[in-house]
Structure formats: C-alpha cells, structure tokens
Amino acid sequence: MKLTLRVWRQSGPSAPGRLVQYEAPAISPDMSFLEMLDVVNERLIEEGEVPIAFDHDCREGICGSCSLMINGIPHGPMPGTATCQLHMRSFSDGAVITIEPFRARAFPVVRDLVVNRGALDRIIQAGGYIDSPTGGAPDGNTLLIPKDRVDTAMDAAQCIGCGACVAACPNGSASLFTAAKVTHLGLLPQGQPERYRRVLRMVAQMDIEHFGGCTLYGECQDACPKLISIDTITRMNRDFLKATLSSGHGAVAQSD
Amino acid sequence: MELRSRVPGGPIEEKWDRHRFEMKLVNPANKRKHTVLVVGSGLAGASAAASLSELGYKVKCFCFQDSPRRAHSIAAQGGINAAKNYRNDGDSIYRLFYDTVKGGDFRSREANVYRLAQISVEIIDQCVAQGVPFAREYGGLLANRSFGGAQVSRTFYARGQTGQQLLLGAYQQMEKEIGRGGVTMYPRTEMLDLVVIEGRARGIVVRDMVSGKISTHLADAVVLGTGGYGNVFYLSTNAKGSNATAIWRAYKRGAAFANPCYTQIHPTCIPVSGEYQSKLTLMSESLRNDGRVWVPKQKGDKRPPDQIPDAERDYYLERKYPSFGNLAPRDIASRAAKEVCDEMRGVGEGGLGVYLDFADAIKRLGVQTIRERYGNLFEMYQRITDENPYQGPMRIYPAVHYTMGGLWVDYNLMSTIPGLHVIGEANFSDHGANRLGASALMQGLADGYFILPATISDYLASAKLSKVDPGHPECRRMEEEVASNTRRLLGIQGKRTVDSFHRELGKLMWDYCGMARNATGLKKALSLIPELRAEFWRNVNVPGSDTELNQALEKAGRVADFLELAELMCLDALHREESCGGHFREEFQTEDGEALRDDEHFAYVAAWEYQGSNASPELHKEPLEFEYVRLAQRSYK
Amino acid sequence: MNRLQLLWKSSVGKKFIMAVTGLIWVVYLITHVLANLLVFQGPAKINAYSAFLHGTGGALWAARLVLIVALVLHVVAAVQLAERRHEARPVGYAAGREPQVSTVASRSIRWGGAVILAFLVYHLLHFTVGTAHPNFVEGDPYHNVVAGFHNPLVVVFYLIAMAFVGLHLYHGIWSSGRSLGMSPPSPRPLRRTLALALALLVWLGFSVIPIAVYAGVVR
Numbered sequence A: 001m002k003l004t005l006r007v008w009r010q011s012g013p014s015a016p017g018r019l020v021q022y023e024a025p026a027i028s029p030d031m032s033f034l035e036m037l038d039v040v041n042e043r044l045i046e047e048g049e050v051p052i053a054f055d056h057d058c059r060e061g062i063c064g065s066c067s068l069m070i071n072g073i074p075h076g077p078m079p080g081t082a083t084c085q086l087h088m089r090s091f092s093d094g095a096v097i098t099i100e101p102f103r104a105r106a107f108p109v110v111r112d113l114v115v116n117r118g119a120l121d122r123i124i125q126a127g128g129y130i131d132s133p134t135g136g137a138p139d140g141n142t143l144l145i146p147k148d149r150v151d152t153a154m155d156a157a158q159c160i161g162c163g164a165c166v167a168a169c170p171n172g173s174a175s176l177f178t179a180a181k182v183t184h185l186g187l188l189p190q191g192q193p194e195r196y197r198r199v200l201r202m203v204a205q206m207d208i209e210h211f212g213g214c215t216l217y218g219e220c221q222d223a224c225p226k227l228i229s230i231d232t233i234t235r236m237n238r239d240f241l242k243a244t245l246s247s248g249h250g251a252v253a254q255s256d
Numbered sequence B: 001m002e003l004r005s006r007v008p009g010g011p012i013e014e015k016w017d018r019h020r021f022e023m024k025l026v027n028p029a030n031k032r033k034h035t036v037l038v039v040g041s042g043l044a045g046a047s048a049a050a051s052l053s054e055l056g057y058k059v060k061c062f063c064f065q066d067s068p069r070r071a072h073s074i075a076a077q078g079g080i081n082a083a084k085n086y087r088n089d090g091d092s093i094y095r096l097f098y099d100t101v102k103g104g105d106f107r108s109r110e111a112n113v114y115r116l117a118q119i120s121v122e123i124i125d126q127c128v129a130q131g132v133p134f135a136r137e138y139g140g141l142l143a144n145r146s147f148g149g150a151q152v153s154r155t156f157y158a159r160g161q162t163g164q165q166l167l168l169g170a171y172q173q174m175e176k177e178i179g180r181g182g183v184t185m186y187p188r189t190e191m192l193d194l195v196v197i198e199g200r201a202r203g204i205v206v207r208d209m210v211s212g213k214i215s216t217h218l219a220d221a222v223v224l225g226t227g228g229y230g231n232v233f234y235l236s237t238n239a240k241g242s243n244a245t246a247i248w249r250a251y252k253r254g255a256a257f258a259n260p261c262y263t264q265i266h267p268t269c270i271p272v273s274g275e276y277q278s279k280l281t282l283m284s285e286s287l288r289n290d291g292r293v294w295v296p297k298q299k300g301d302k303r304p305p306d307q308i309p310d311a312e313r314d315y316y317l318e319r320k321y322p323s324f325g326n327l328a329p330r331d332i333a334s335r336a337a338k339e340v341c342d343e344m345r346g347v348g349e350g351g352l353g354v355y356l357d358f359a360d361a362i363k364r365l366g367v368q369t370i371r372e373r374y375g376n377l378f379e380m381y382q383r384i385t386d387e388n389p390y391q392g393p394m395r396i397y398p399a400v401h402y403t404m405g406g407l408w409v410d411y412n413l414m415s416t417i418p419g420l421h422v423i424g425e426a427n428f429s430d431h432g433a434n435r436l437g438a439s440a441l442m443q444g445l446a447d448g449y450f451i452l453p454a455t456i457s458d459y460l461a462s463a464k465l466s467k468v469d470p471g472h473p474e475c476r477r478m479e480e481e482v483a484s485n486t487r488r489l490l491g492i493q494g495k496r497t498v499d500s501f502h503r504e505l506g507k508l509m510w511d512y513c514g515m516a517r518n519a520t521g522l523k524k525a526l527s528l529i530p531e532l533r534a535e536f537w538r539n540v541n542v543p544g545s546d547t548e549l550n551q552a553l554e555k556a557g558r559v560a561d562f563l564e565l566a567e568l569m570c571l572d573a574l575h576r577e578e579s580c581g582g583h584f585r586e587e588f589q590t591e592d593g594e595a596l597r598d599d600e601h602f603a604y605v606a607a608w609e610y611q612g613s614n615a616s617p618e619l620h621k622e623p624l625e626f627e628y629v630r631l632a633q634r635s636y637k
Numbered sequence C: 001m002n003r004l005q006l007l008w009k010s011s012v013g014k015k016f017i018m019a020v021t022g023l024i025w026v027v028y029l030i031t032h033v034l035a036n037l038l039v040f041q042g043p044a045k046i047n048a049y050s051a052f053l054h055g056t057g058g059a060l061w062a063a064r065l066v067l068i069v070a071l072v073l074h075v076v077a078a079v080q081l082a083e084r085r086h087e088a089r090p091v092g093y094a095a096g097r098e099p100q101v102s103t104v105a106s107r108s109i110r111w112g113g114a115v116i117l118a119f120l121v122y123h124l125l126h127f128t129v130g131t132a133h134p135n136f137v138e139g140d141p142y143h144n145v146v147a148g149f150h151n152p153l154v155v156v157f158y159l160i161a162m163a164f165v166g167l168h169l170y171h172g173i174w175s176s177g178r179s180l181g182m183s184p185p186s187p188r189p190l191r192r193t194l195a196l197a198l199a200l201l202v203w204l205g206f207s208v209i210p211i212a213v214y215a216g217v218v219r
C-alpha cells in the first residue's frame, strides 16, 4: 500500500516545530506501524536527511515507550493496542496519516515525536509503592487474597505508563495513570497500611506536575492500550475523600 | 589472569550461610560514605539499586530508556520459579538445583545454582510483600503453573505479564528510594566506557542521550545489570534497545567474557513474516502446558491444518520425548522444530513454522479457562498475524531469546576487574549452556535483592580505595576517547545505514552461529565478520550531530560493538568441540541426533581475555566439578 | 494541613466541591420544575405554593443562602479547573485531537455552564425581582409566567438555556457520582441511565412551559 505521512518535526526542546509531509510507498499491510516508520527512516538516511526520532523499545506493547498521536488518537485507531502493536492493515491504501507527539505541559517535547514523561515516575515516587525493604517478608501464602480481588488489582496493575491517557484527555489529566496504581495497591491487603497516605501524596504530585483535573470525559479509558477503566478514577476519588474527610485514617497528618 | 571462583567450603547446603558469616561487613555509619554505580534498571539493576540504598549506600542508577520502568525485563511473560513445593508435588530446593544444573547441561557452577535455588523461596515472599499481584487460587493461595524442563509445578505468574509485575515491584521500591534521596536516577543515559584506576573499577563514562554531553561518574564500586546481547542476531525476542555495549567495553577494559557462544533459541515465537521485520515476538512457553506441537507427517503437505486428520499429524515432541512431551526443554524443542522444517515438513509460507494446537485443551478445559490462562497471548498472536488461535492452531518457530554467556563472575558476582560486579543476564550466570524457563527472572532478582547487597560489602570493607576526583587524567583520557569515537562514527558519512549492517550481521550469525553450528560455517563467519566490520567503519552513514538526541548514533555505537562481539562468539563456538545445551555442533551428536557432550575435555567455563584490537583473545578455563549432580547424558525421553 | 484547605487545594477536592454544590442545585431544579408544572393546573395552586414559600420567611432565605453559596463555590471551582486545563496543555495538537467517547454534554459543560449563569441572572430579574419583566406582579407567579412568555425572544432564550441545563445535567449528574467516589464499578462505566432520566425530566419539564404559554395552551 501507499501512504502519505504528516509528521511533527522539531529539532530540539526549544526549537520551533512543524508538520512535514513524507510519502511512504510500498508499505506491506503486515508491517507494524513502527516498522513502517523504520522503512521511512531508512530512506531518509539514504537521502542524507535526519531520520524521524520516536520512542520505542519492546515492540510488544508492554514497555510503554512508544507514544504516538496517530490521526488525533493516541496509539492510533485500534482499541487496546499500543502503537508498536498497531499494524498497517488497520489503514486503507492511500491514506493520509498525521503523526504528532503526546502533548501536555508535563510532557515537554525532546525531539520530533519523543517527549519526556518523567512526571509519571515522580507520581510513583510520591507514593506509588508499598514500603517493604528487602528481607523480612512473611511467606507469600500467609496472606490469603481472594482471586477476584487479585484479578481486579491486576487489571489496574497492567498500566504500562505510556501516558496515552494524558495525551487523550481534553484536560491533560493523569488521573487514569495515577488511579490505576492507587487501585492496584489499594485493593491488596499489603497495600492497606499506606493506602490513604499514598493517595494523598500521589494526587498532590499529580497537581504539582501541572496535569489537569478530571471532568470524566472518558477519553483516557478509550485510548488506554491496557483498557484500564475509569472505575479506577472513582476508586481514587473515594480513597482521596476518605483520607481528607473522614477522621481515623490519620492520613491528613501523614500527607505532609 | 587467574579465575578465582571464591566458592566457600563445606557442604553445599551450608556454603551460602557460611559465606555470609565470613564476609566482611561495612559499618552502618560508613555505608553513607560509599557510592555505588548501578548500570541498568531491569530486574537485576532495579532490585540491586533499591536494596543497596535501603542498606544506606549512595546509589546512582543508569538506563537508556526514558524511564527505569521500561527495562527489557518488563517483557518477560511466563513466570518465575521458586522451590516452594506449594503443590506438594515433590519439589524441593534440591530438586530445583538439580533441574537447573541438568537443564544447563552440566556447564554451570554447582554452588551458585544451589544458592539460587535456596534464595528462590525468599524472592516470592519479597515480591508478594511489594504487592506483586501473582495469580491466586479461589481459596486465596498462590497459584502455580509448570514450565519447560520441569516435571513439578513451581512457576509463579501474573497472567502473561510476570516480568512486568516483578519489574514494577522492583521499580517502585527504587522510586521510593529515589524519593528518599538514596538513589539518583539517570534515565536516557548510556554507559560508553568503564573507568579502571589502579586496577579497580572506579567509575563509568556516560553520554547524556538528550544533550549528547559526555561525562564521568566515579564511585567505590560499579555494578553492571545491562542485560543480554541476543540482539547481535538482529532479529530476536529482545527489546530493540537491548545491547552489549556496557559489558563489551568492560571486556575491553579487562573483564573476562565467559561462554559467549551459549545462546538460547526459544521454541515458541511467531514466525518471521517479511524483510522489514524488526523484531520477533515470543509466545510464552507456558503455552506448551496446554498446546500440542505438531507438523504434517508427509513432506510439503499444503492442506490447511483442520483438513489434516490426526493420523496424518506428527506430534513429534510427544513421540520423541514421551515423559516430557511438549514440555521438553527449550534447546531440545527448538532443535526438534528445526529438524522437521529441514525435512520440508514445516508449515506456513516459507515452511519455517510448526503448529501449536489448542483444540484438545479447549475441548478438555473449555474456552473460558484457556482465555483466563493465555488470553493476552492469544490476543497478541491475533493482533500480529491476523489469525484467531481459538479457532485454528498457532504457527510458531524458534527465535533467539536469551544469552547464557556474559561477563565472568565469581561466587560474589565480581568480575575479573576488582570492584566491577555483574548481575542478571549480563553475567555468565547460573544457567550453564541452557536456561530453563522462568529461571532468568529468578536469577536477576536473586542477584539484585539478596546476593549482591551481601557480597558487595565484603569488597567495600576490604578494598583499600584511594581518593579519585573527576579531574583525574584517566577520566579525561577516557572521555576524550569516547568523544572521538562518536565523532569518528559521524565522520564516515558512507552509503549504508546502520540497520543494513545489523541485518547482515544478524543473518550471518543465524546461519553460522545459530541453532546448529559446524566448524566450516564458523570458520566462514570468522572470515566474513571482520570484512563486514571493516566495511562498517568505511561505509556506514550516521546522520545528525553528537550534541543532540541522535538515535542513529546510538544504534551505530551498539552495532559497532556487536560486530566485535559476534567474532568472539564464533571463536568460542568453534573452540568448544562438543554439543551442550544451546550450543549444538553438528559434528558432535548421538546417532538419534541428541547433543553429545564431552565432559572429559570441555567441562569448564571458557573465559576470554581481551588482548587488544589486533590480537586474538586469550582463553582461560574455570574447571567445573560436579560433586552433587552426577554427570550424565541429559535425557528427557 | 486543614482538611478543607486540602480539599480546595487539590484538583480532586475541587471536583468534590463541584459535585456537592452541583447536586444541591440539581435537587433545587427538580423541585423547581415540579412546582412550575403546577401552572398547568391554573393560577391557584402555583400561586399558593409560591405564597407558602414566601410565607416561610426565614426558611426561604436559608435555602436561598445555601443556593447562592453553592453556586459561588461551583462557579469559582469551575473557573479554576478551567484554568488548570489550559495550563496543562499550553501547546495543543497541530492537527487536533479526535474525541472518541466523550459526549457533547461533557464537552459543552464549561460554556454551557456560562450560559446557565447568564440565564440565571436574567431569570431572577425576570421572575423574582421583576425588573426585567414587562408588567411584574409581586406574588402572582402565574401571571408573571404567562405575561413573561408572550415575547418570542424571551421564549427562545429560555429554550436555549434549558437545552444547556439539560446537557449540563446529563453529564453532571453522572460524573458527580464518580467525583464523589460513589458510583459502583461497572462493566460499561460510560452508561448513565439515571442522569439521562433526570436530565430529560428537567429539560422537558422546563421547556414545555414557555412553549405552552406562547402557544396559548396556558393563558
């Protein structure tokens, strides 16, 4: 198949950027989207041009590196699929494809389609863990965890930290990412002691990083390659409100 | 150079305890004064960085991705082994030890493997405490599945994303320490050289991949957890960024490289579909629990699978290995697949594929159970191939997956350069000539959480470290060397892209140093590789500059190293005139085509020492004694 | 840190406040629409109801106070969240974002709210204070309504406002449940039956009145 690409090119963080048009002839429908870009880049290099920079690593939809806005949709048209798992057969011959980086104040562009998503790491730093120093852990079976509970926790734990939720959100909110971790750890017995302190700190960090609030548009859930549900956001809100409003959790005191 | 394995004395069950007692400790008050560099944020690196920081050391951690959470460990699917015997099926530390030594085809160090089996038990507990959502039974107890090369069910898993969940567990512990200030993280930062001063590893030279700035980080000890080098084959199941650069540059600074030729070819991957293919996708081996592997009995049978009656199918693994059947170890399953394809009985266009059939399992267990067990793998398969594995069988073919070889380390995980420790897939590890499924995650975490934090204190407490500062002439010299190397790559401005060289190298390695090797092929490769390398340095085209994010430049540096490593792999493969595990020499096989070991001459670790760019490396041998597991021809019949 | 401060500082807390204040208004609107529908039963009932309300004196002002405070908080929070939104993505997408599942209601919630605010001001001057009414009669809402809706422009403005009120509630009633962390997990989280029912009730209930009056059904 033959395609026309409109790709965001920007030589550096502070340099101005613009959409540049490229022709991509002889594309096989069995190629993955990134393999299509590889082919384009190979040609650019041969023509002495600078290839298009984009993040990628595992190419199996699990590392969360790939992060492209394809025709206005993060990770492209295929639901529950990361860019690297998207195949050209989901596009029609002759299509014009616009490719942009994920956009948010918290995701400054590094170059072309590459952005800096360190803000997501800092949200985890703020409390997205269970403080369990190496050593001294009890036998894994001393905790009985109902299957359905673990399964729900796992649904949320699948988050690959790609930031598509932020890219899709009209508010540029990181609620789904944050809520996924709050839900994963908050559902497990191990996660209870820090449950309320965790949510307060992570939400606070979310605000510090200049992510937007959540209007419940639901776009994030649709863009998420792991189909994480906005039910997690409801859980996060509930825990946050419990932590702030109802006494007894002592969370407010712990939060700062 | 002499290889001192430092294996403690005493009965194998007591070695590790005794050693932990005998090792020197760093006084808690002094830990703060020691800086440790951890290169790599995978299971090995992240768990080490977190644990060292928890102990009080100052830690700096480096990775080339934009976040430590993206390390290649994230892609591990199937599971992690532990000798818990939760299934009451006769498992034990000793059995895991036995299986691993046997699975490694008697080319690993008994004491290390035993320690690994001992620690496996603590790993699961540690991960559960971190909130890793391992699969559970309805009663709330931890679930298990069985995995290739074992007859007991000892593999713990989190759907098909075990590596992801384990890595996130370690990553979160590390982020916690970063928040505390114990760990400083340097993402998008690539190690390009090792700083050795007065014979000790004292730091690394890195390139900031965003600004291109080259700088030196100094410390009291350096830890490499930089993963495997399977990408030397271009097409592999490894992440695109996985590379040998860190360990290769350390090798050139004097660290011995052990068993470079031991590569694992994984039997269950999605077959290649075209020239443009950029990587191969693994279908977790756990699929072999319920899937049956077969090919048509007659050559070139082009009928669709559903039209081939059972009588005309050859379930060759079940036929050849009745007791292990479809769960035969990876090296064996992969070679068996190659054989039937060589006999022209392969399926799919190109004939490079075999069927992995779930029809019976779905009849027996129902679609729901199968979906629960493998749902995401089936989806992945359908997404890539556009075929529905719930209806027809999958097509699979072996692909390069794991490298058992790596930098040589002693019982303390220290390389032949004092102060340079190597953990995870980057070291030559405990897997001998073949790794059993679900044992790399186990090893990476054992190294990072439990072994290194204990052994590194012995080094730090006993080493007399002189004060060095970034102004040290050695640092300047190395930074300049690294900088000129990058400038050189950019200066060539030839005709061919880096990828075209990488592809050619990969093809060459797959043909001559892949699933089956022979002297003539290896000699051929040894003559071709230097030519290719020469052309690379003459004709590669690396656009852009070295003061910006330049992915072509990053690739170029890595491929340049692969072009050198490939030669060492072939050299090692050629010298090892036996077949063992992942290293199959056609000249050395039993009449029924099984690997034929030569314990008399080759029961040793081959550790290669760099002798300069135009001298061939020197071979050192660490003899392997087997006091507990009797040397025997491996049989899975 | 003081709990309320913590709430007000946080984007999640602000949504909590918007939800509570919004729901207070939802409750008012439901009673209000039901009360207004009394116009179809002639002057007596609705005027009596109005008289009763005004008779309660203190209670009425208490209620008004609650409504005013709620509205102020709601609007201030709304404006601040809108500012957050703009800070969060200073550089937009050159080729735009393709909305996939978000409803028109959700996407129009901000300026829709603004329209509602404008309407409210006019509406109070129209039917409560009376200064914006051709011939306002204190204590005779029936007359005021009938007289008030003879001007087609007024009717059209009301109908437009009501459409936005309907949309606002269609999203707001649903989303507030989530902002309050109360909605139970659902296999289809975007489904919103209750919100639809209430929004329709309010929208239609309000809209029929000006239409009916203008059409002369109520005179």
Ligand SMILES: Cc1cc2nc3c(=O)[nH]c(=O)nc-3n(C[C@H](O)[C@H](O)[C@H](O)COP(=O)(O)OP(=O)(O)OC[C@H]3O[C@@H](n4cnc5c(N)ncnc54)[C@H](O)[C@@H]3O)c2cc1C
Residues within 6 Å of the ligand: B039, B040, B041, B042, B043, B044, B045, B062, B063, B064, B065, B068, B070, B071, B072, B073, B074, B075, B076, B077, B078, B079, B080, B162, B163, B189, B190, B191, B192, B225, B226, B227, B228, B237, B238, B239, B242, B243, B245, B246, B282, B401, B402, B423, B424, B425, B426, B437, B438, B439, B440, B441, B442, B444
């Ligand atoms: C698809 C797949 C599935 C697998 N499934 C399983 C399984 O089910 N069970 C199992 O036990 N094993 C499995 N394995 C093997 C296992 O995942 C790996 O062996 C293991 O994760 C390696 O971990 P590591 O920490 O040693 O290295 P990695 O996880 O590869 O981490 C390497 C780190 O080093 C960094 N790095 C590398 N080079 C440099 C440099 N030059 N400068 C700076 N940083 C650098 C990288 O950024 C990264 O952070 C699988 C492997 C693959 C490919």
Ligand code: HEM
Residues within 6 Å of the ligand: A213, A214, A215, A216, C015, C016, C018, C019, C020, C021, C022, C023, C025, C026, C029, C074, C075, C078, C079, C081, C109, C110, C112, C113, C114, C115, C116, C117, C168, C169, C171, C172, C173, C175, C176, C177, C179, C180
């Ligand atoms: C009749 C009066 C009103 C009612 C009944 C009402 C009701 C609601 C409700 C229930 C919500 C949902 C809150 C949440 O999702 O948690 C909401 C949201 C909102 N309202 Fe109102 N509202 C009214 C007036 C206004 C006004 C006058 C404005 C602004 C000028 C406004 C602006 C908004 C905005 C912007 C939101 C979305 C906030 C967000 O999610 O970011 N509303 N409203």
Ligand code: HEM
Residues within 6 Å of the ligand: C029, C032, C036, C050, C051, C053, C064, C067, C116, C120, C123, C124, C127, C128, C141, C144, C145, C158, C162, C165, C206, C207, C209, C210
């Ligand atoms: C067609 C639609 C509507 C009609 C016919 C209507 C009618 C009236 C009337 C007659 C009054 C005066 C009642 C009295 O003085 O006893 C009134 C008051 C009021 N209305 Fe409406 N209304 C409508 C829609 C709305 C809407 C959508 C809102 C809110 C967004 C609203 C908010 C109010 C408020 C706040 C008062 C003042 C109540 C008080 O404190 O006395 N109305 N309305």
Ligand code: SF4
Residues within 6 Å of the ligand: A158, A159, A160, A161, A162, A163, A164, A165, A166, A176, A177, A180, A220, A223, A224, A225, A226, A227, A228
């Ligand atoms: S929640 Fe989904 S979209 Fe957001 S970061 Fe995680 S995986 Fe990506």
Ligand code: F3S
Residues within 6 Å of the ligand: A168, A169, A170, A171, A172, A173, A174, A175, A176, A213, A214, A215, A216, A217, A218, A219, A220, A221, A230, A233
């Ligand atoms: S799209 Fe944005 S507004 Fe909330 S529901 Fe998702 S984060």
Ligand code: FES
Residues within 6 Å of the ligand: A055, A056, A057, A058, A059, A060, A061, A062, A063, A064, A065, A066, A082, A083, A084, A085, A160
């Ligand atoms: S490249 Fe890893 S998720 Fe796409």
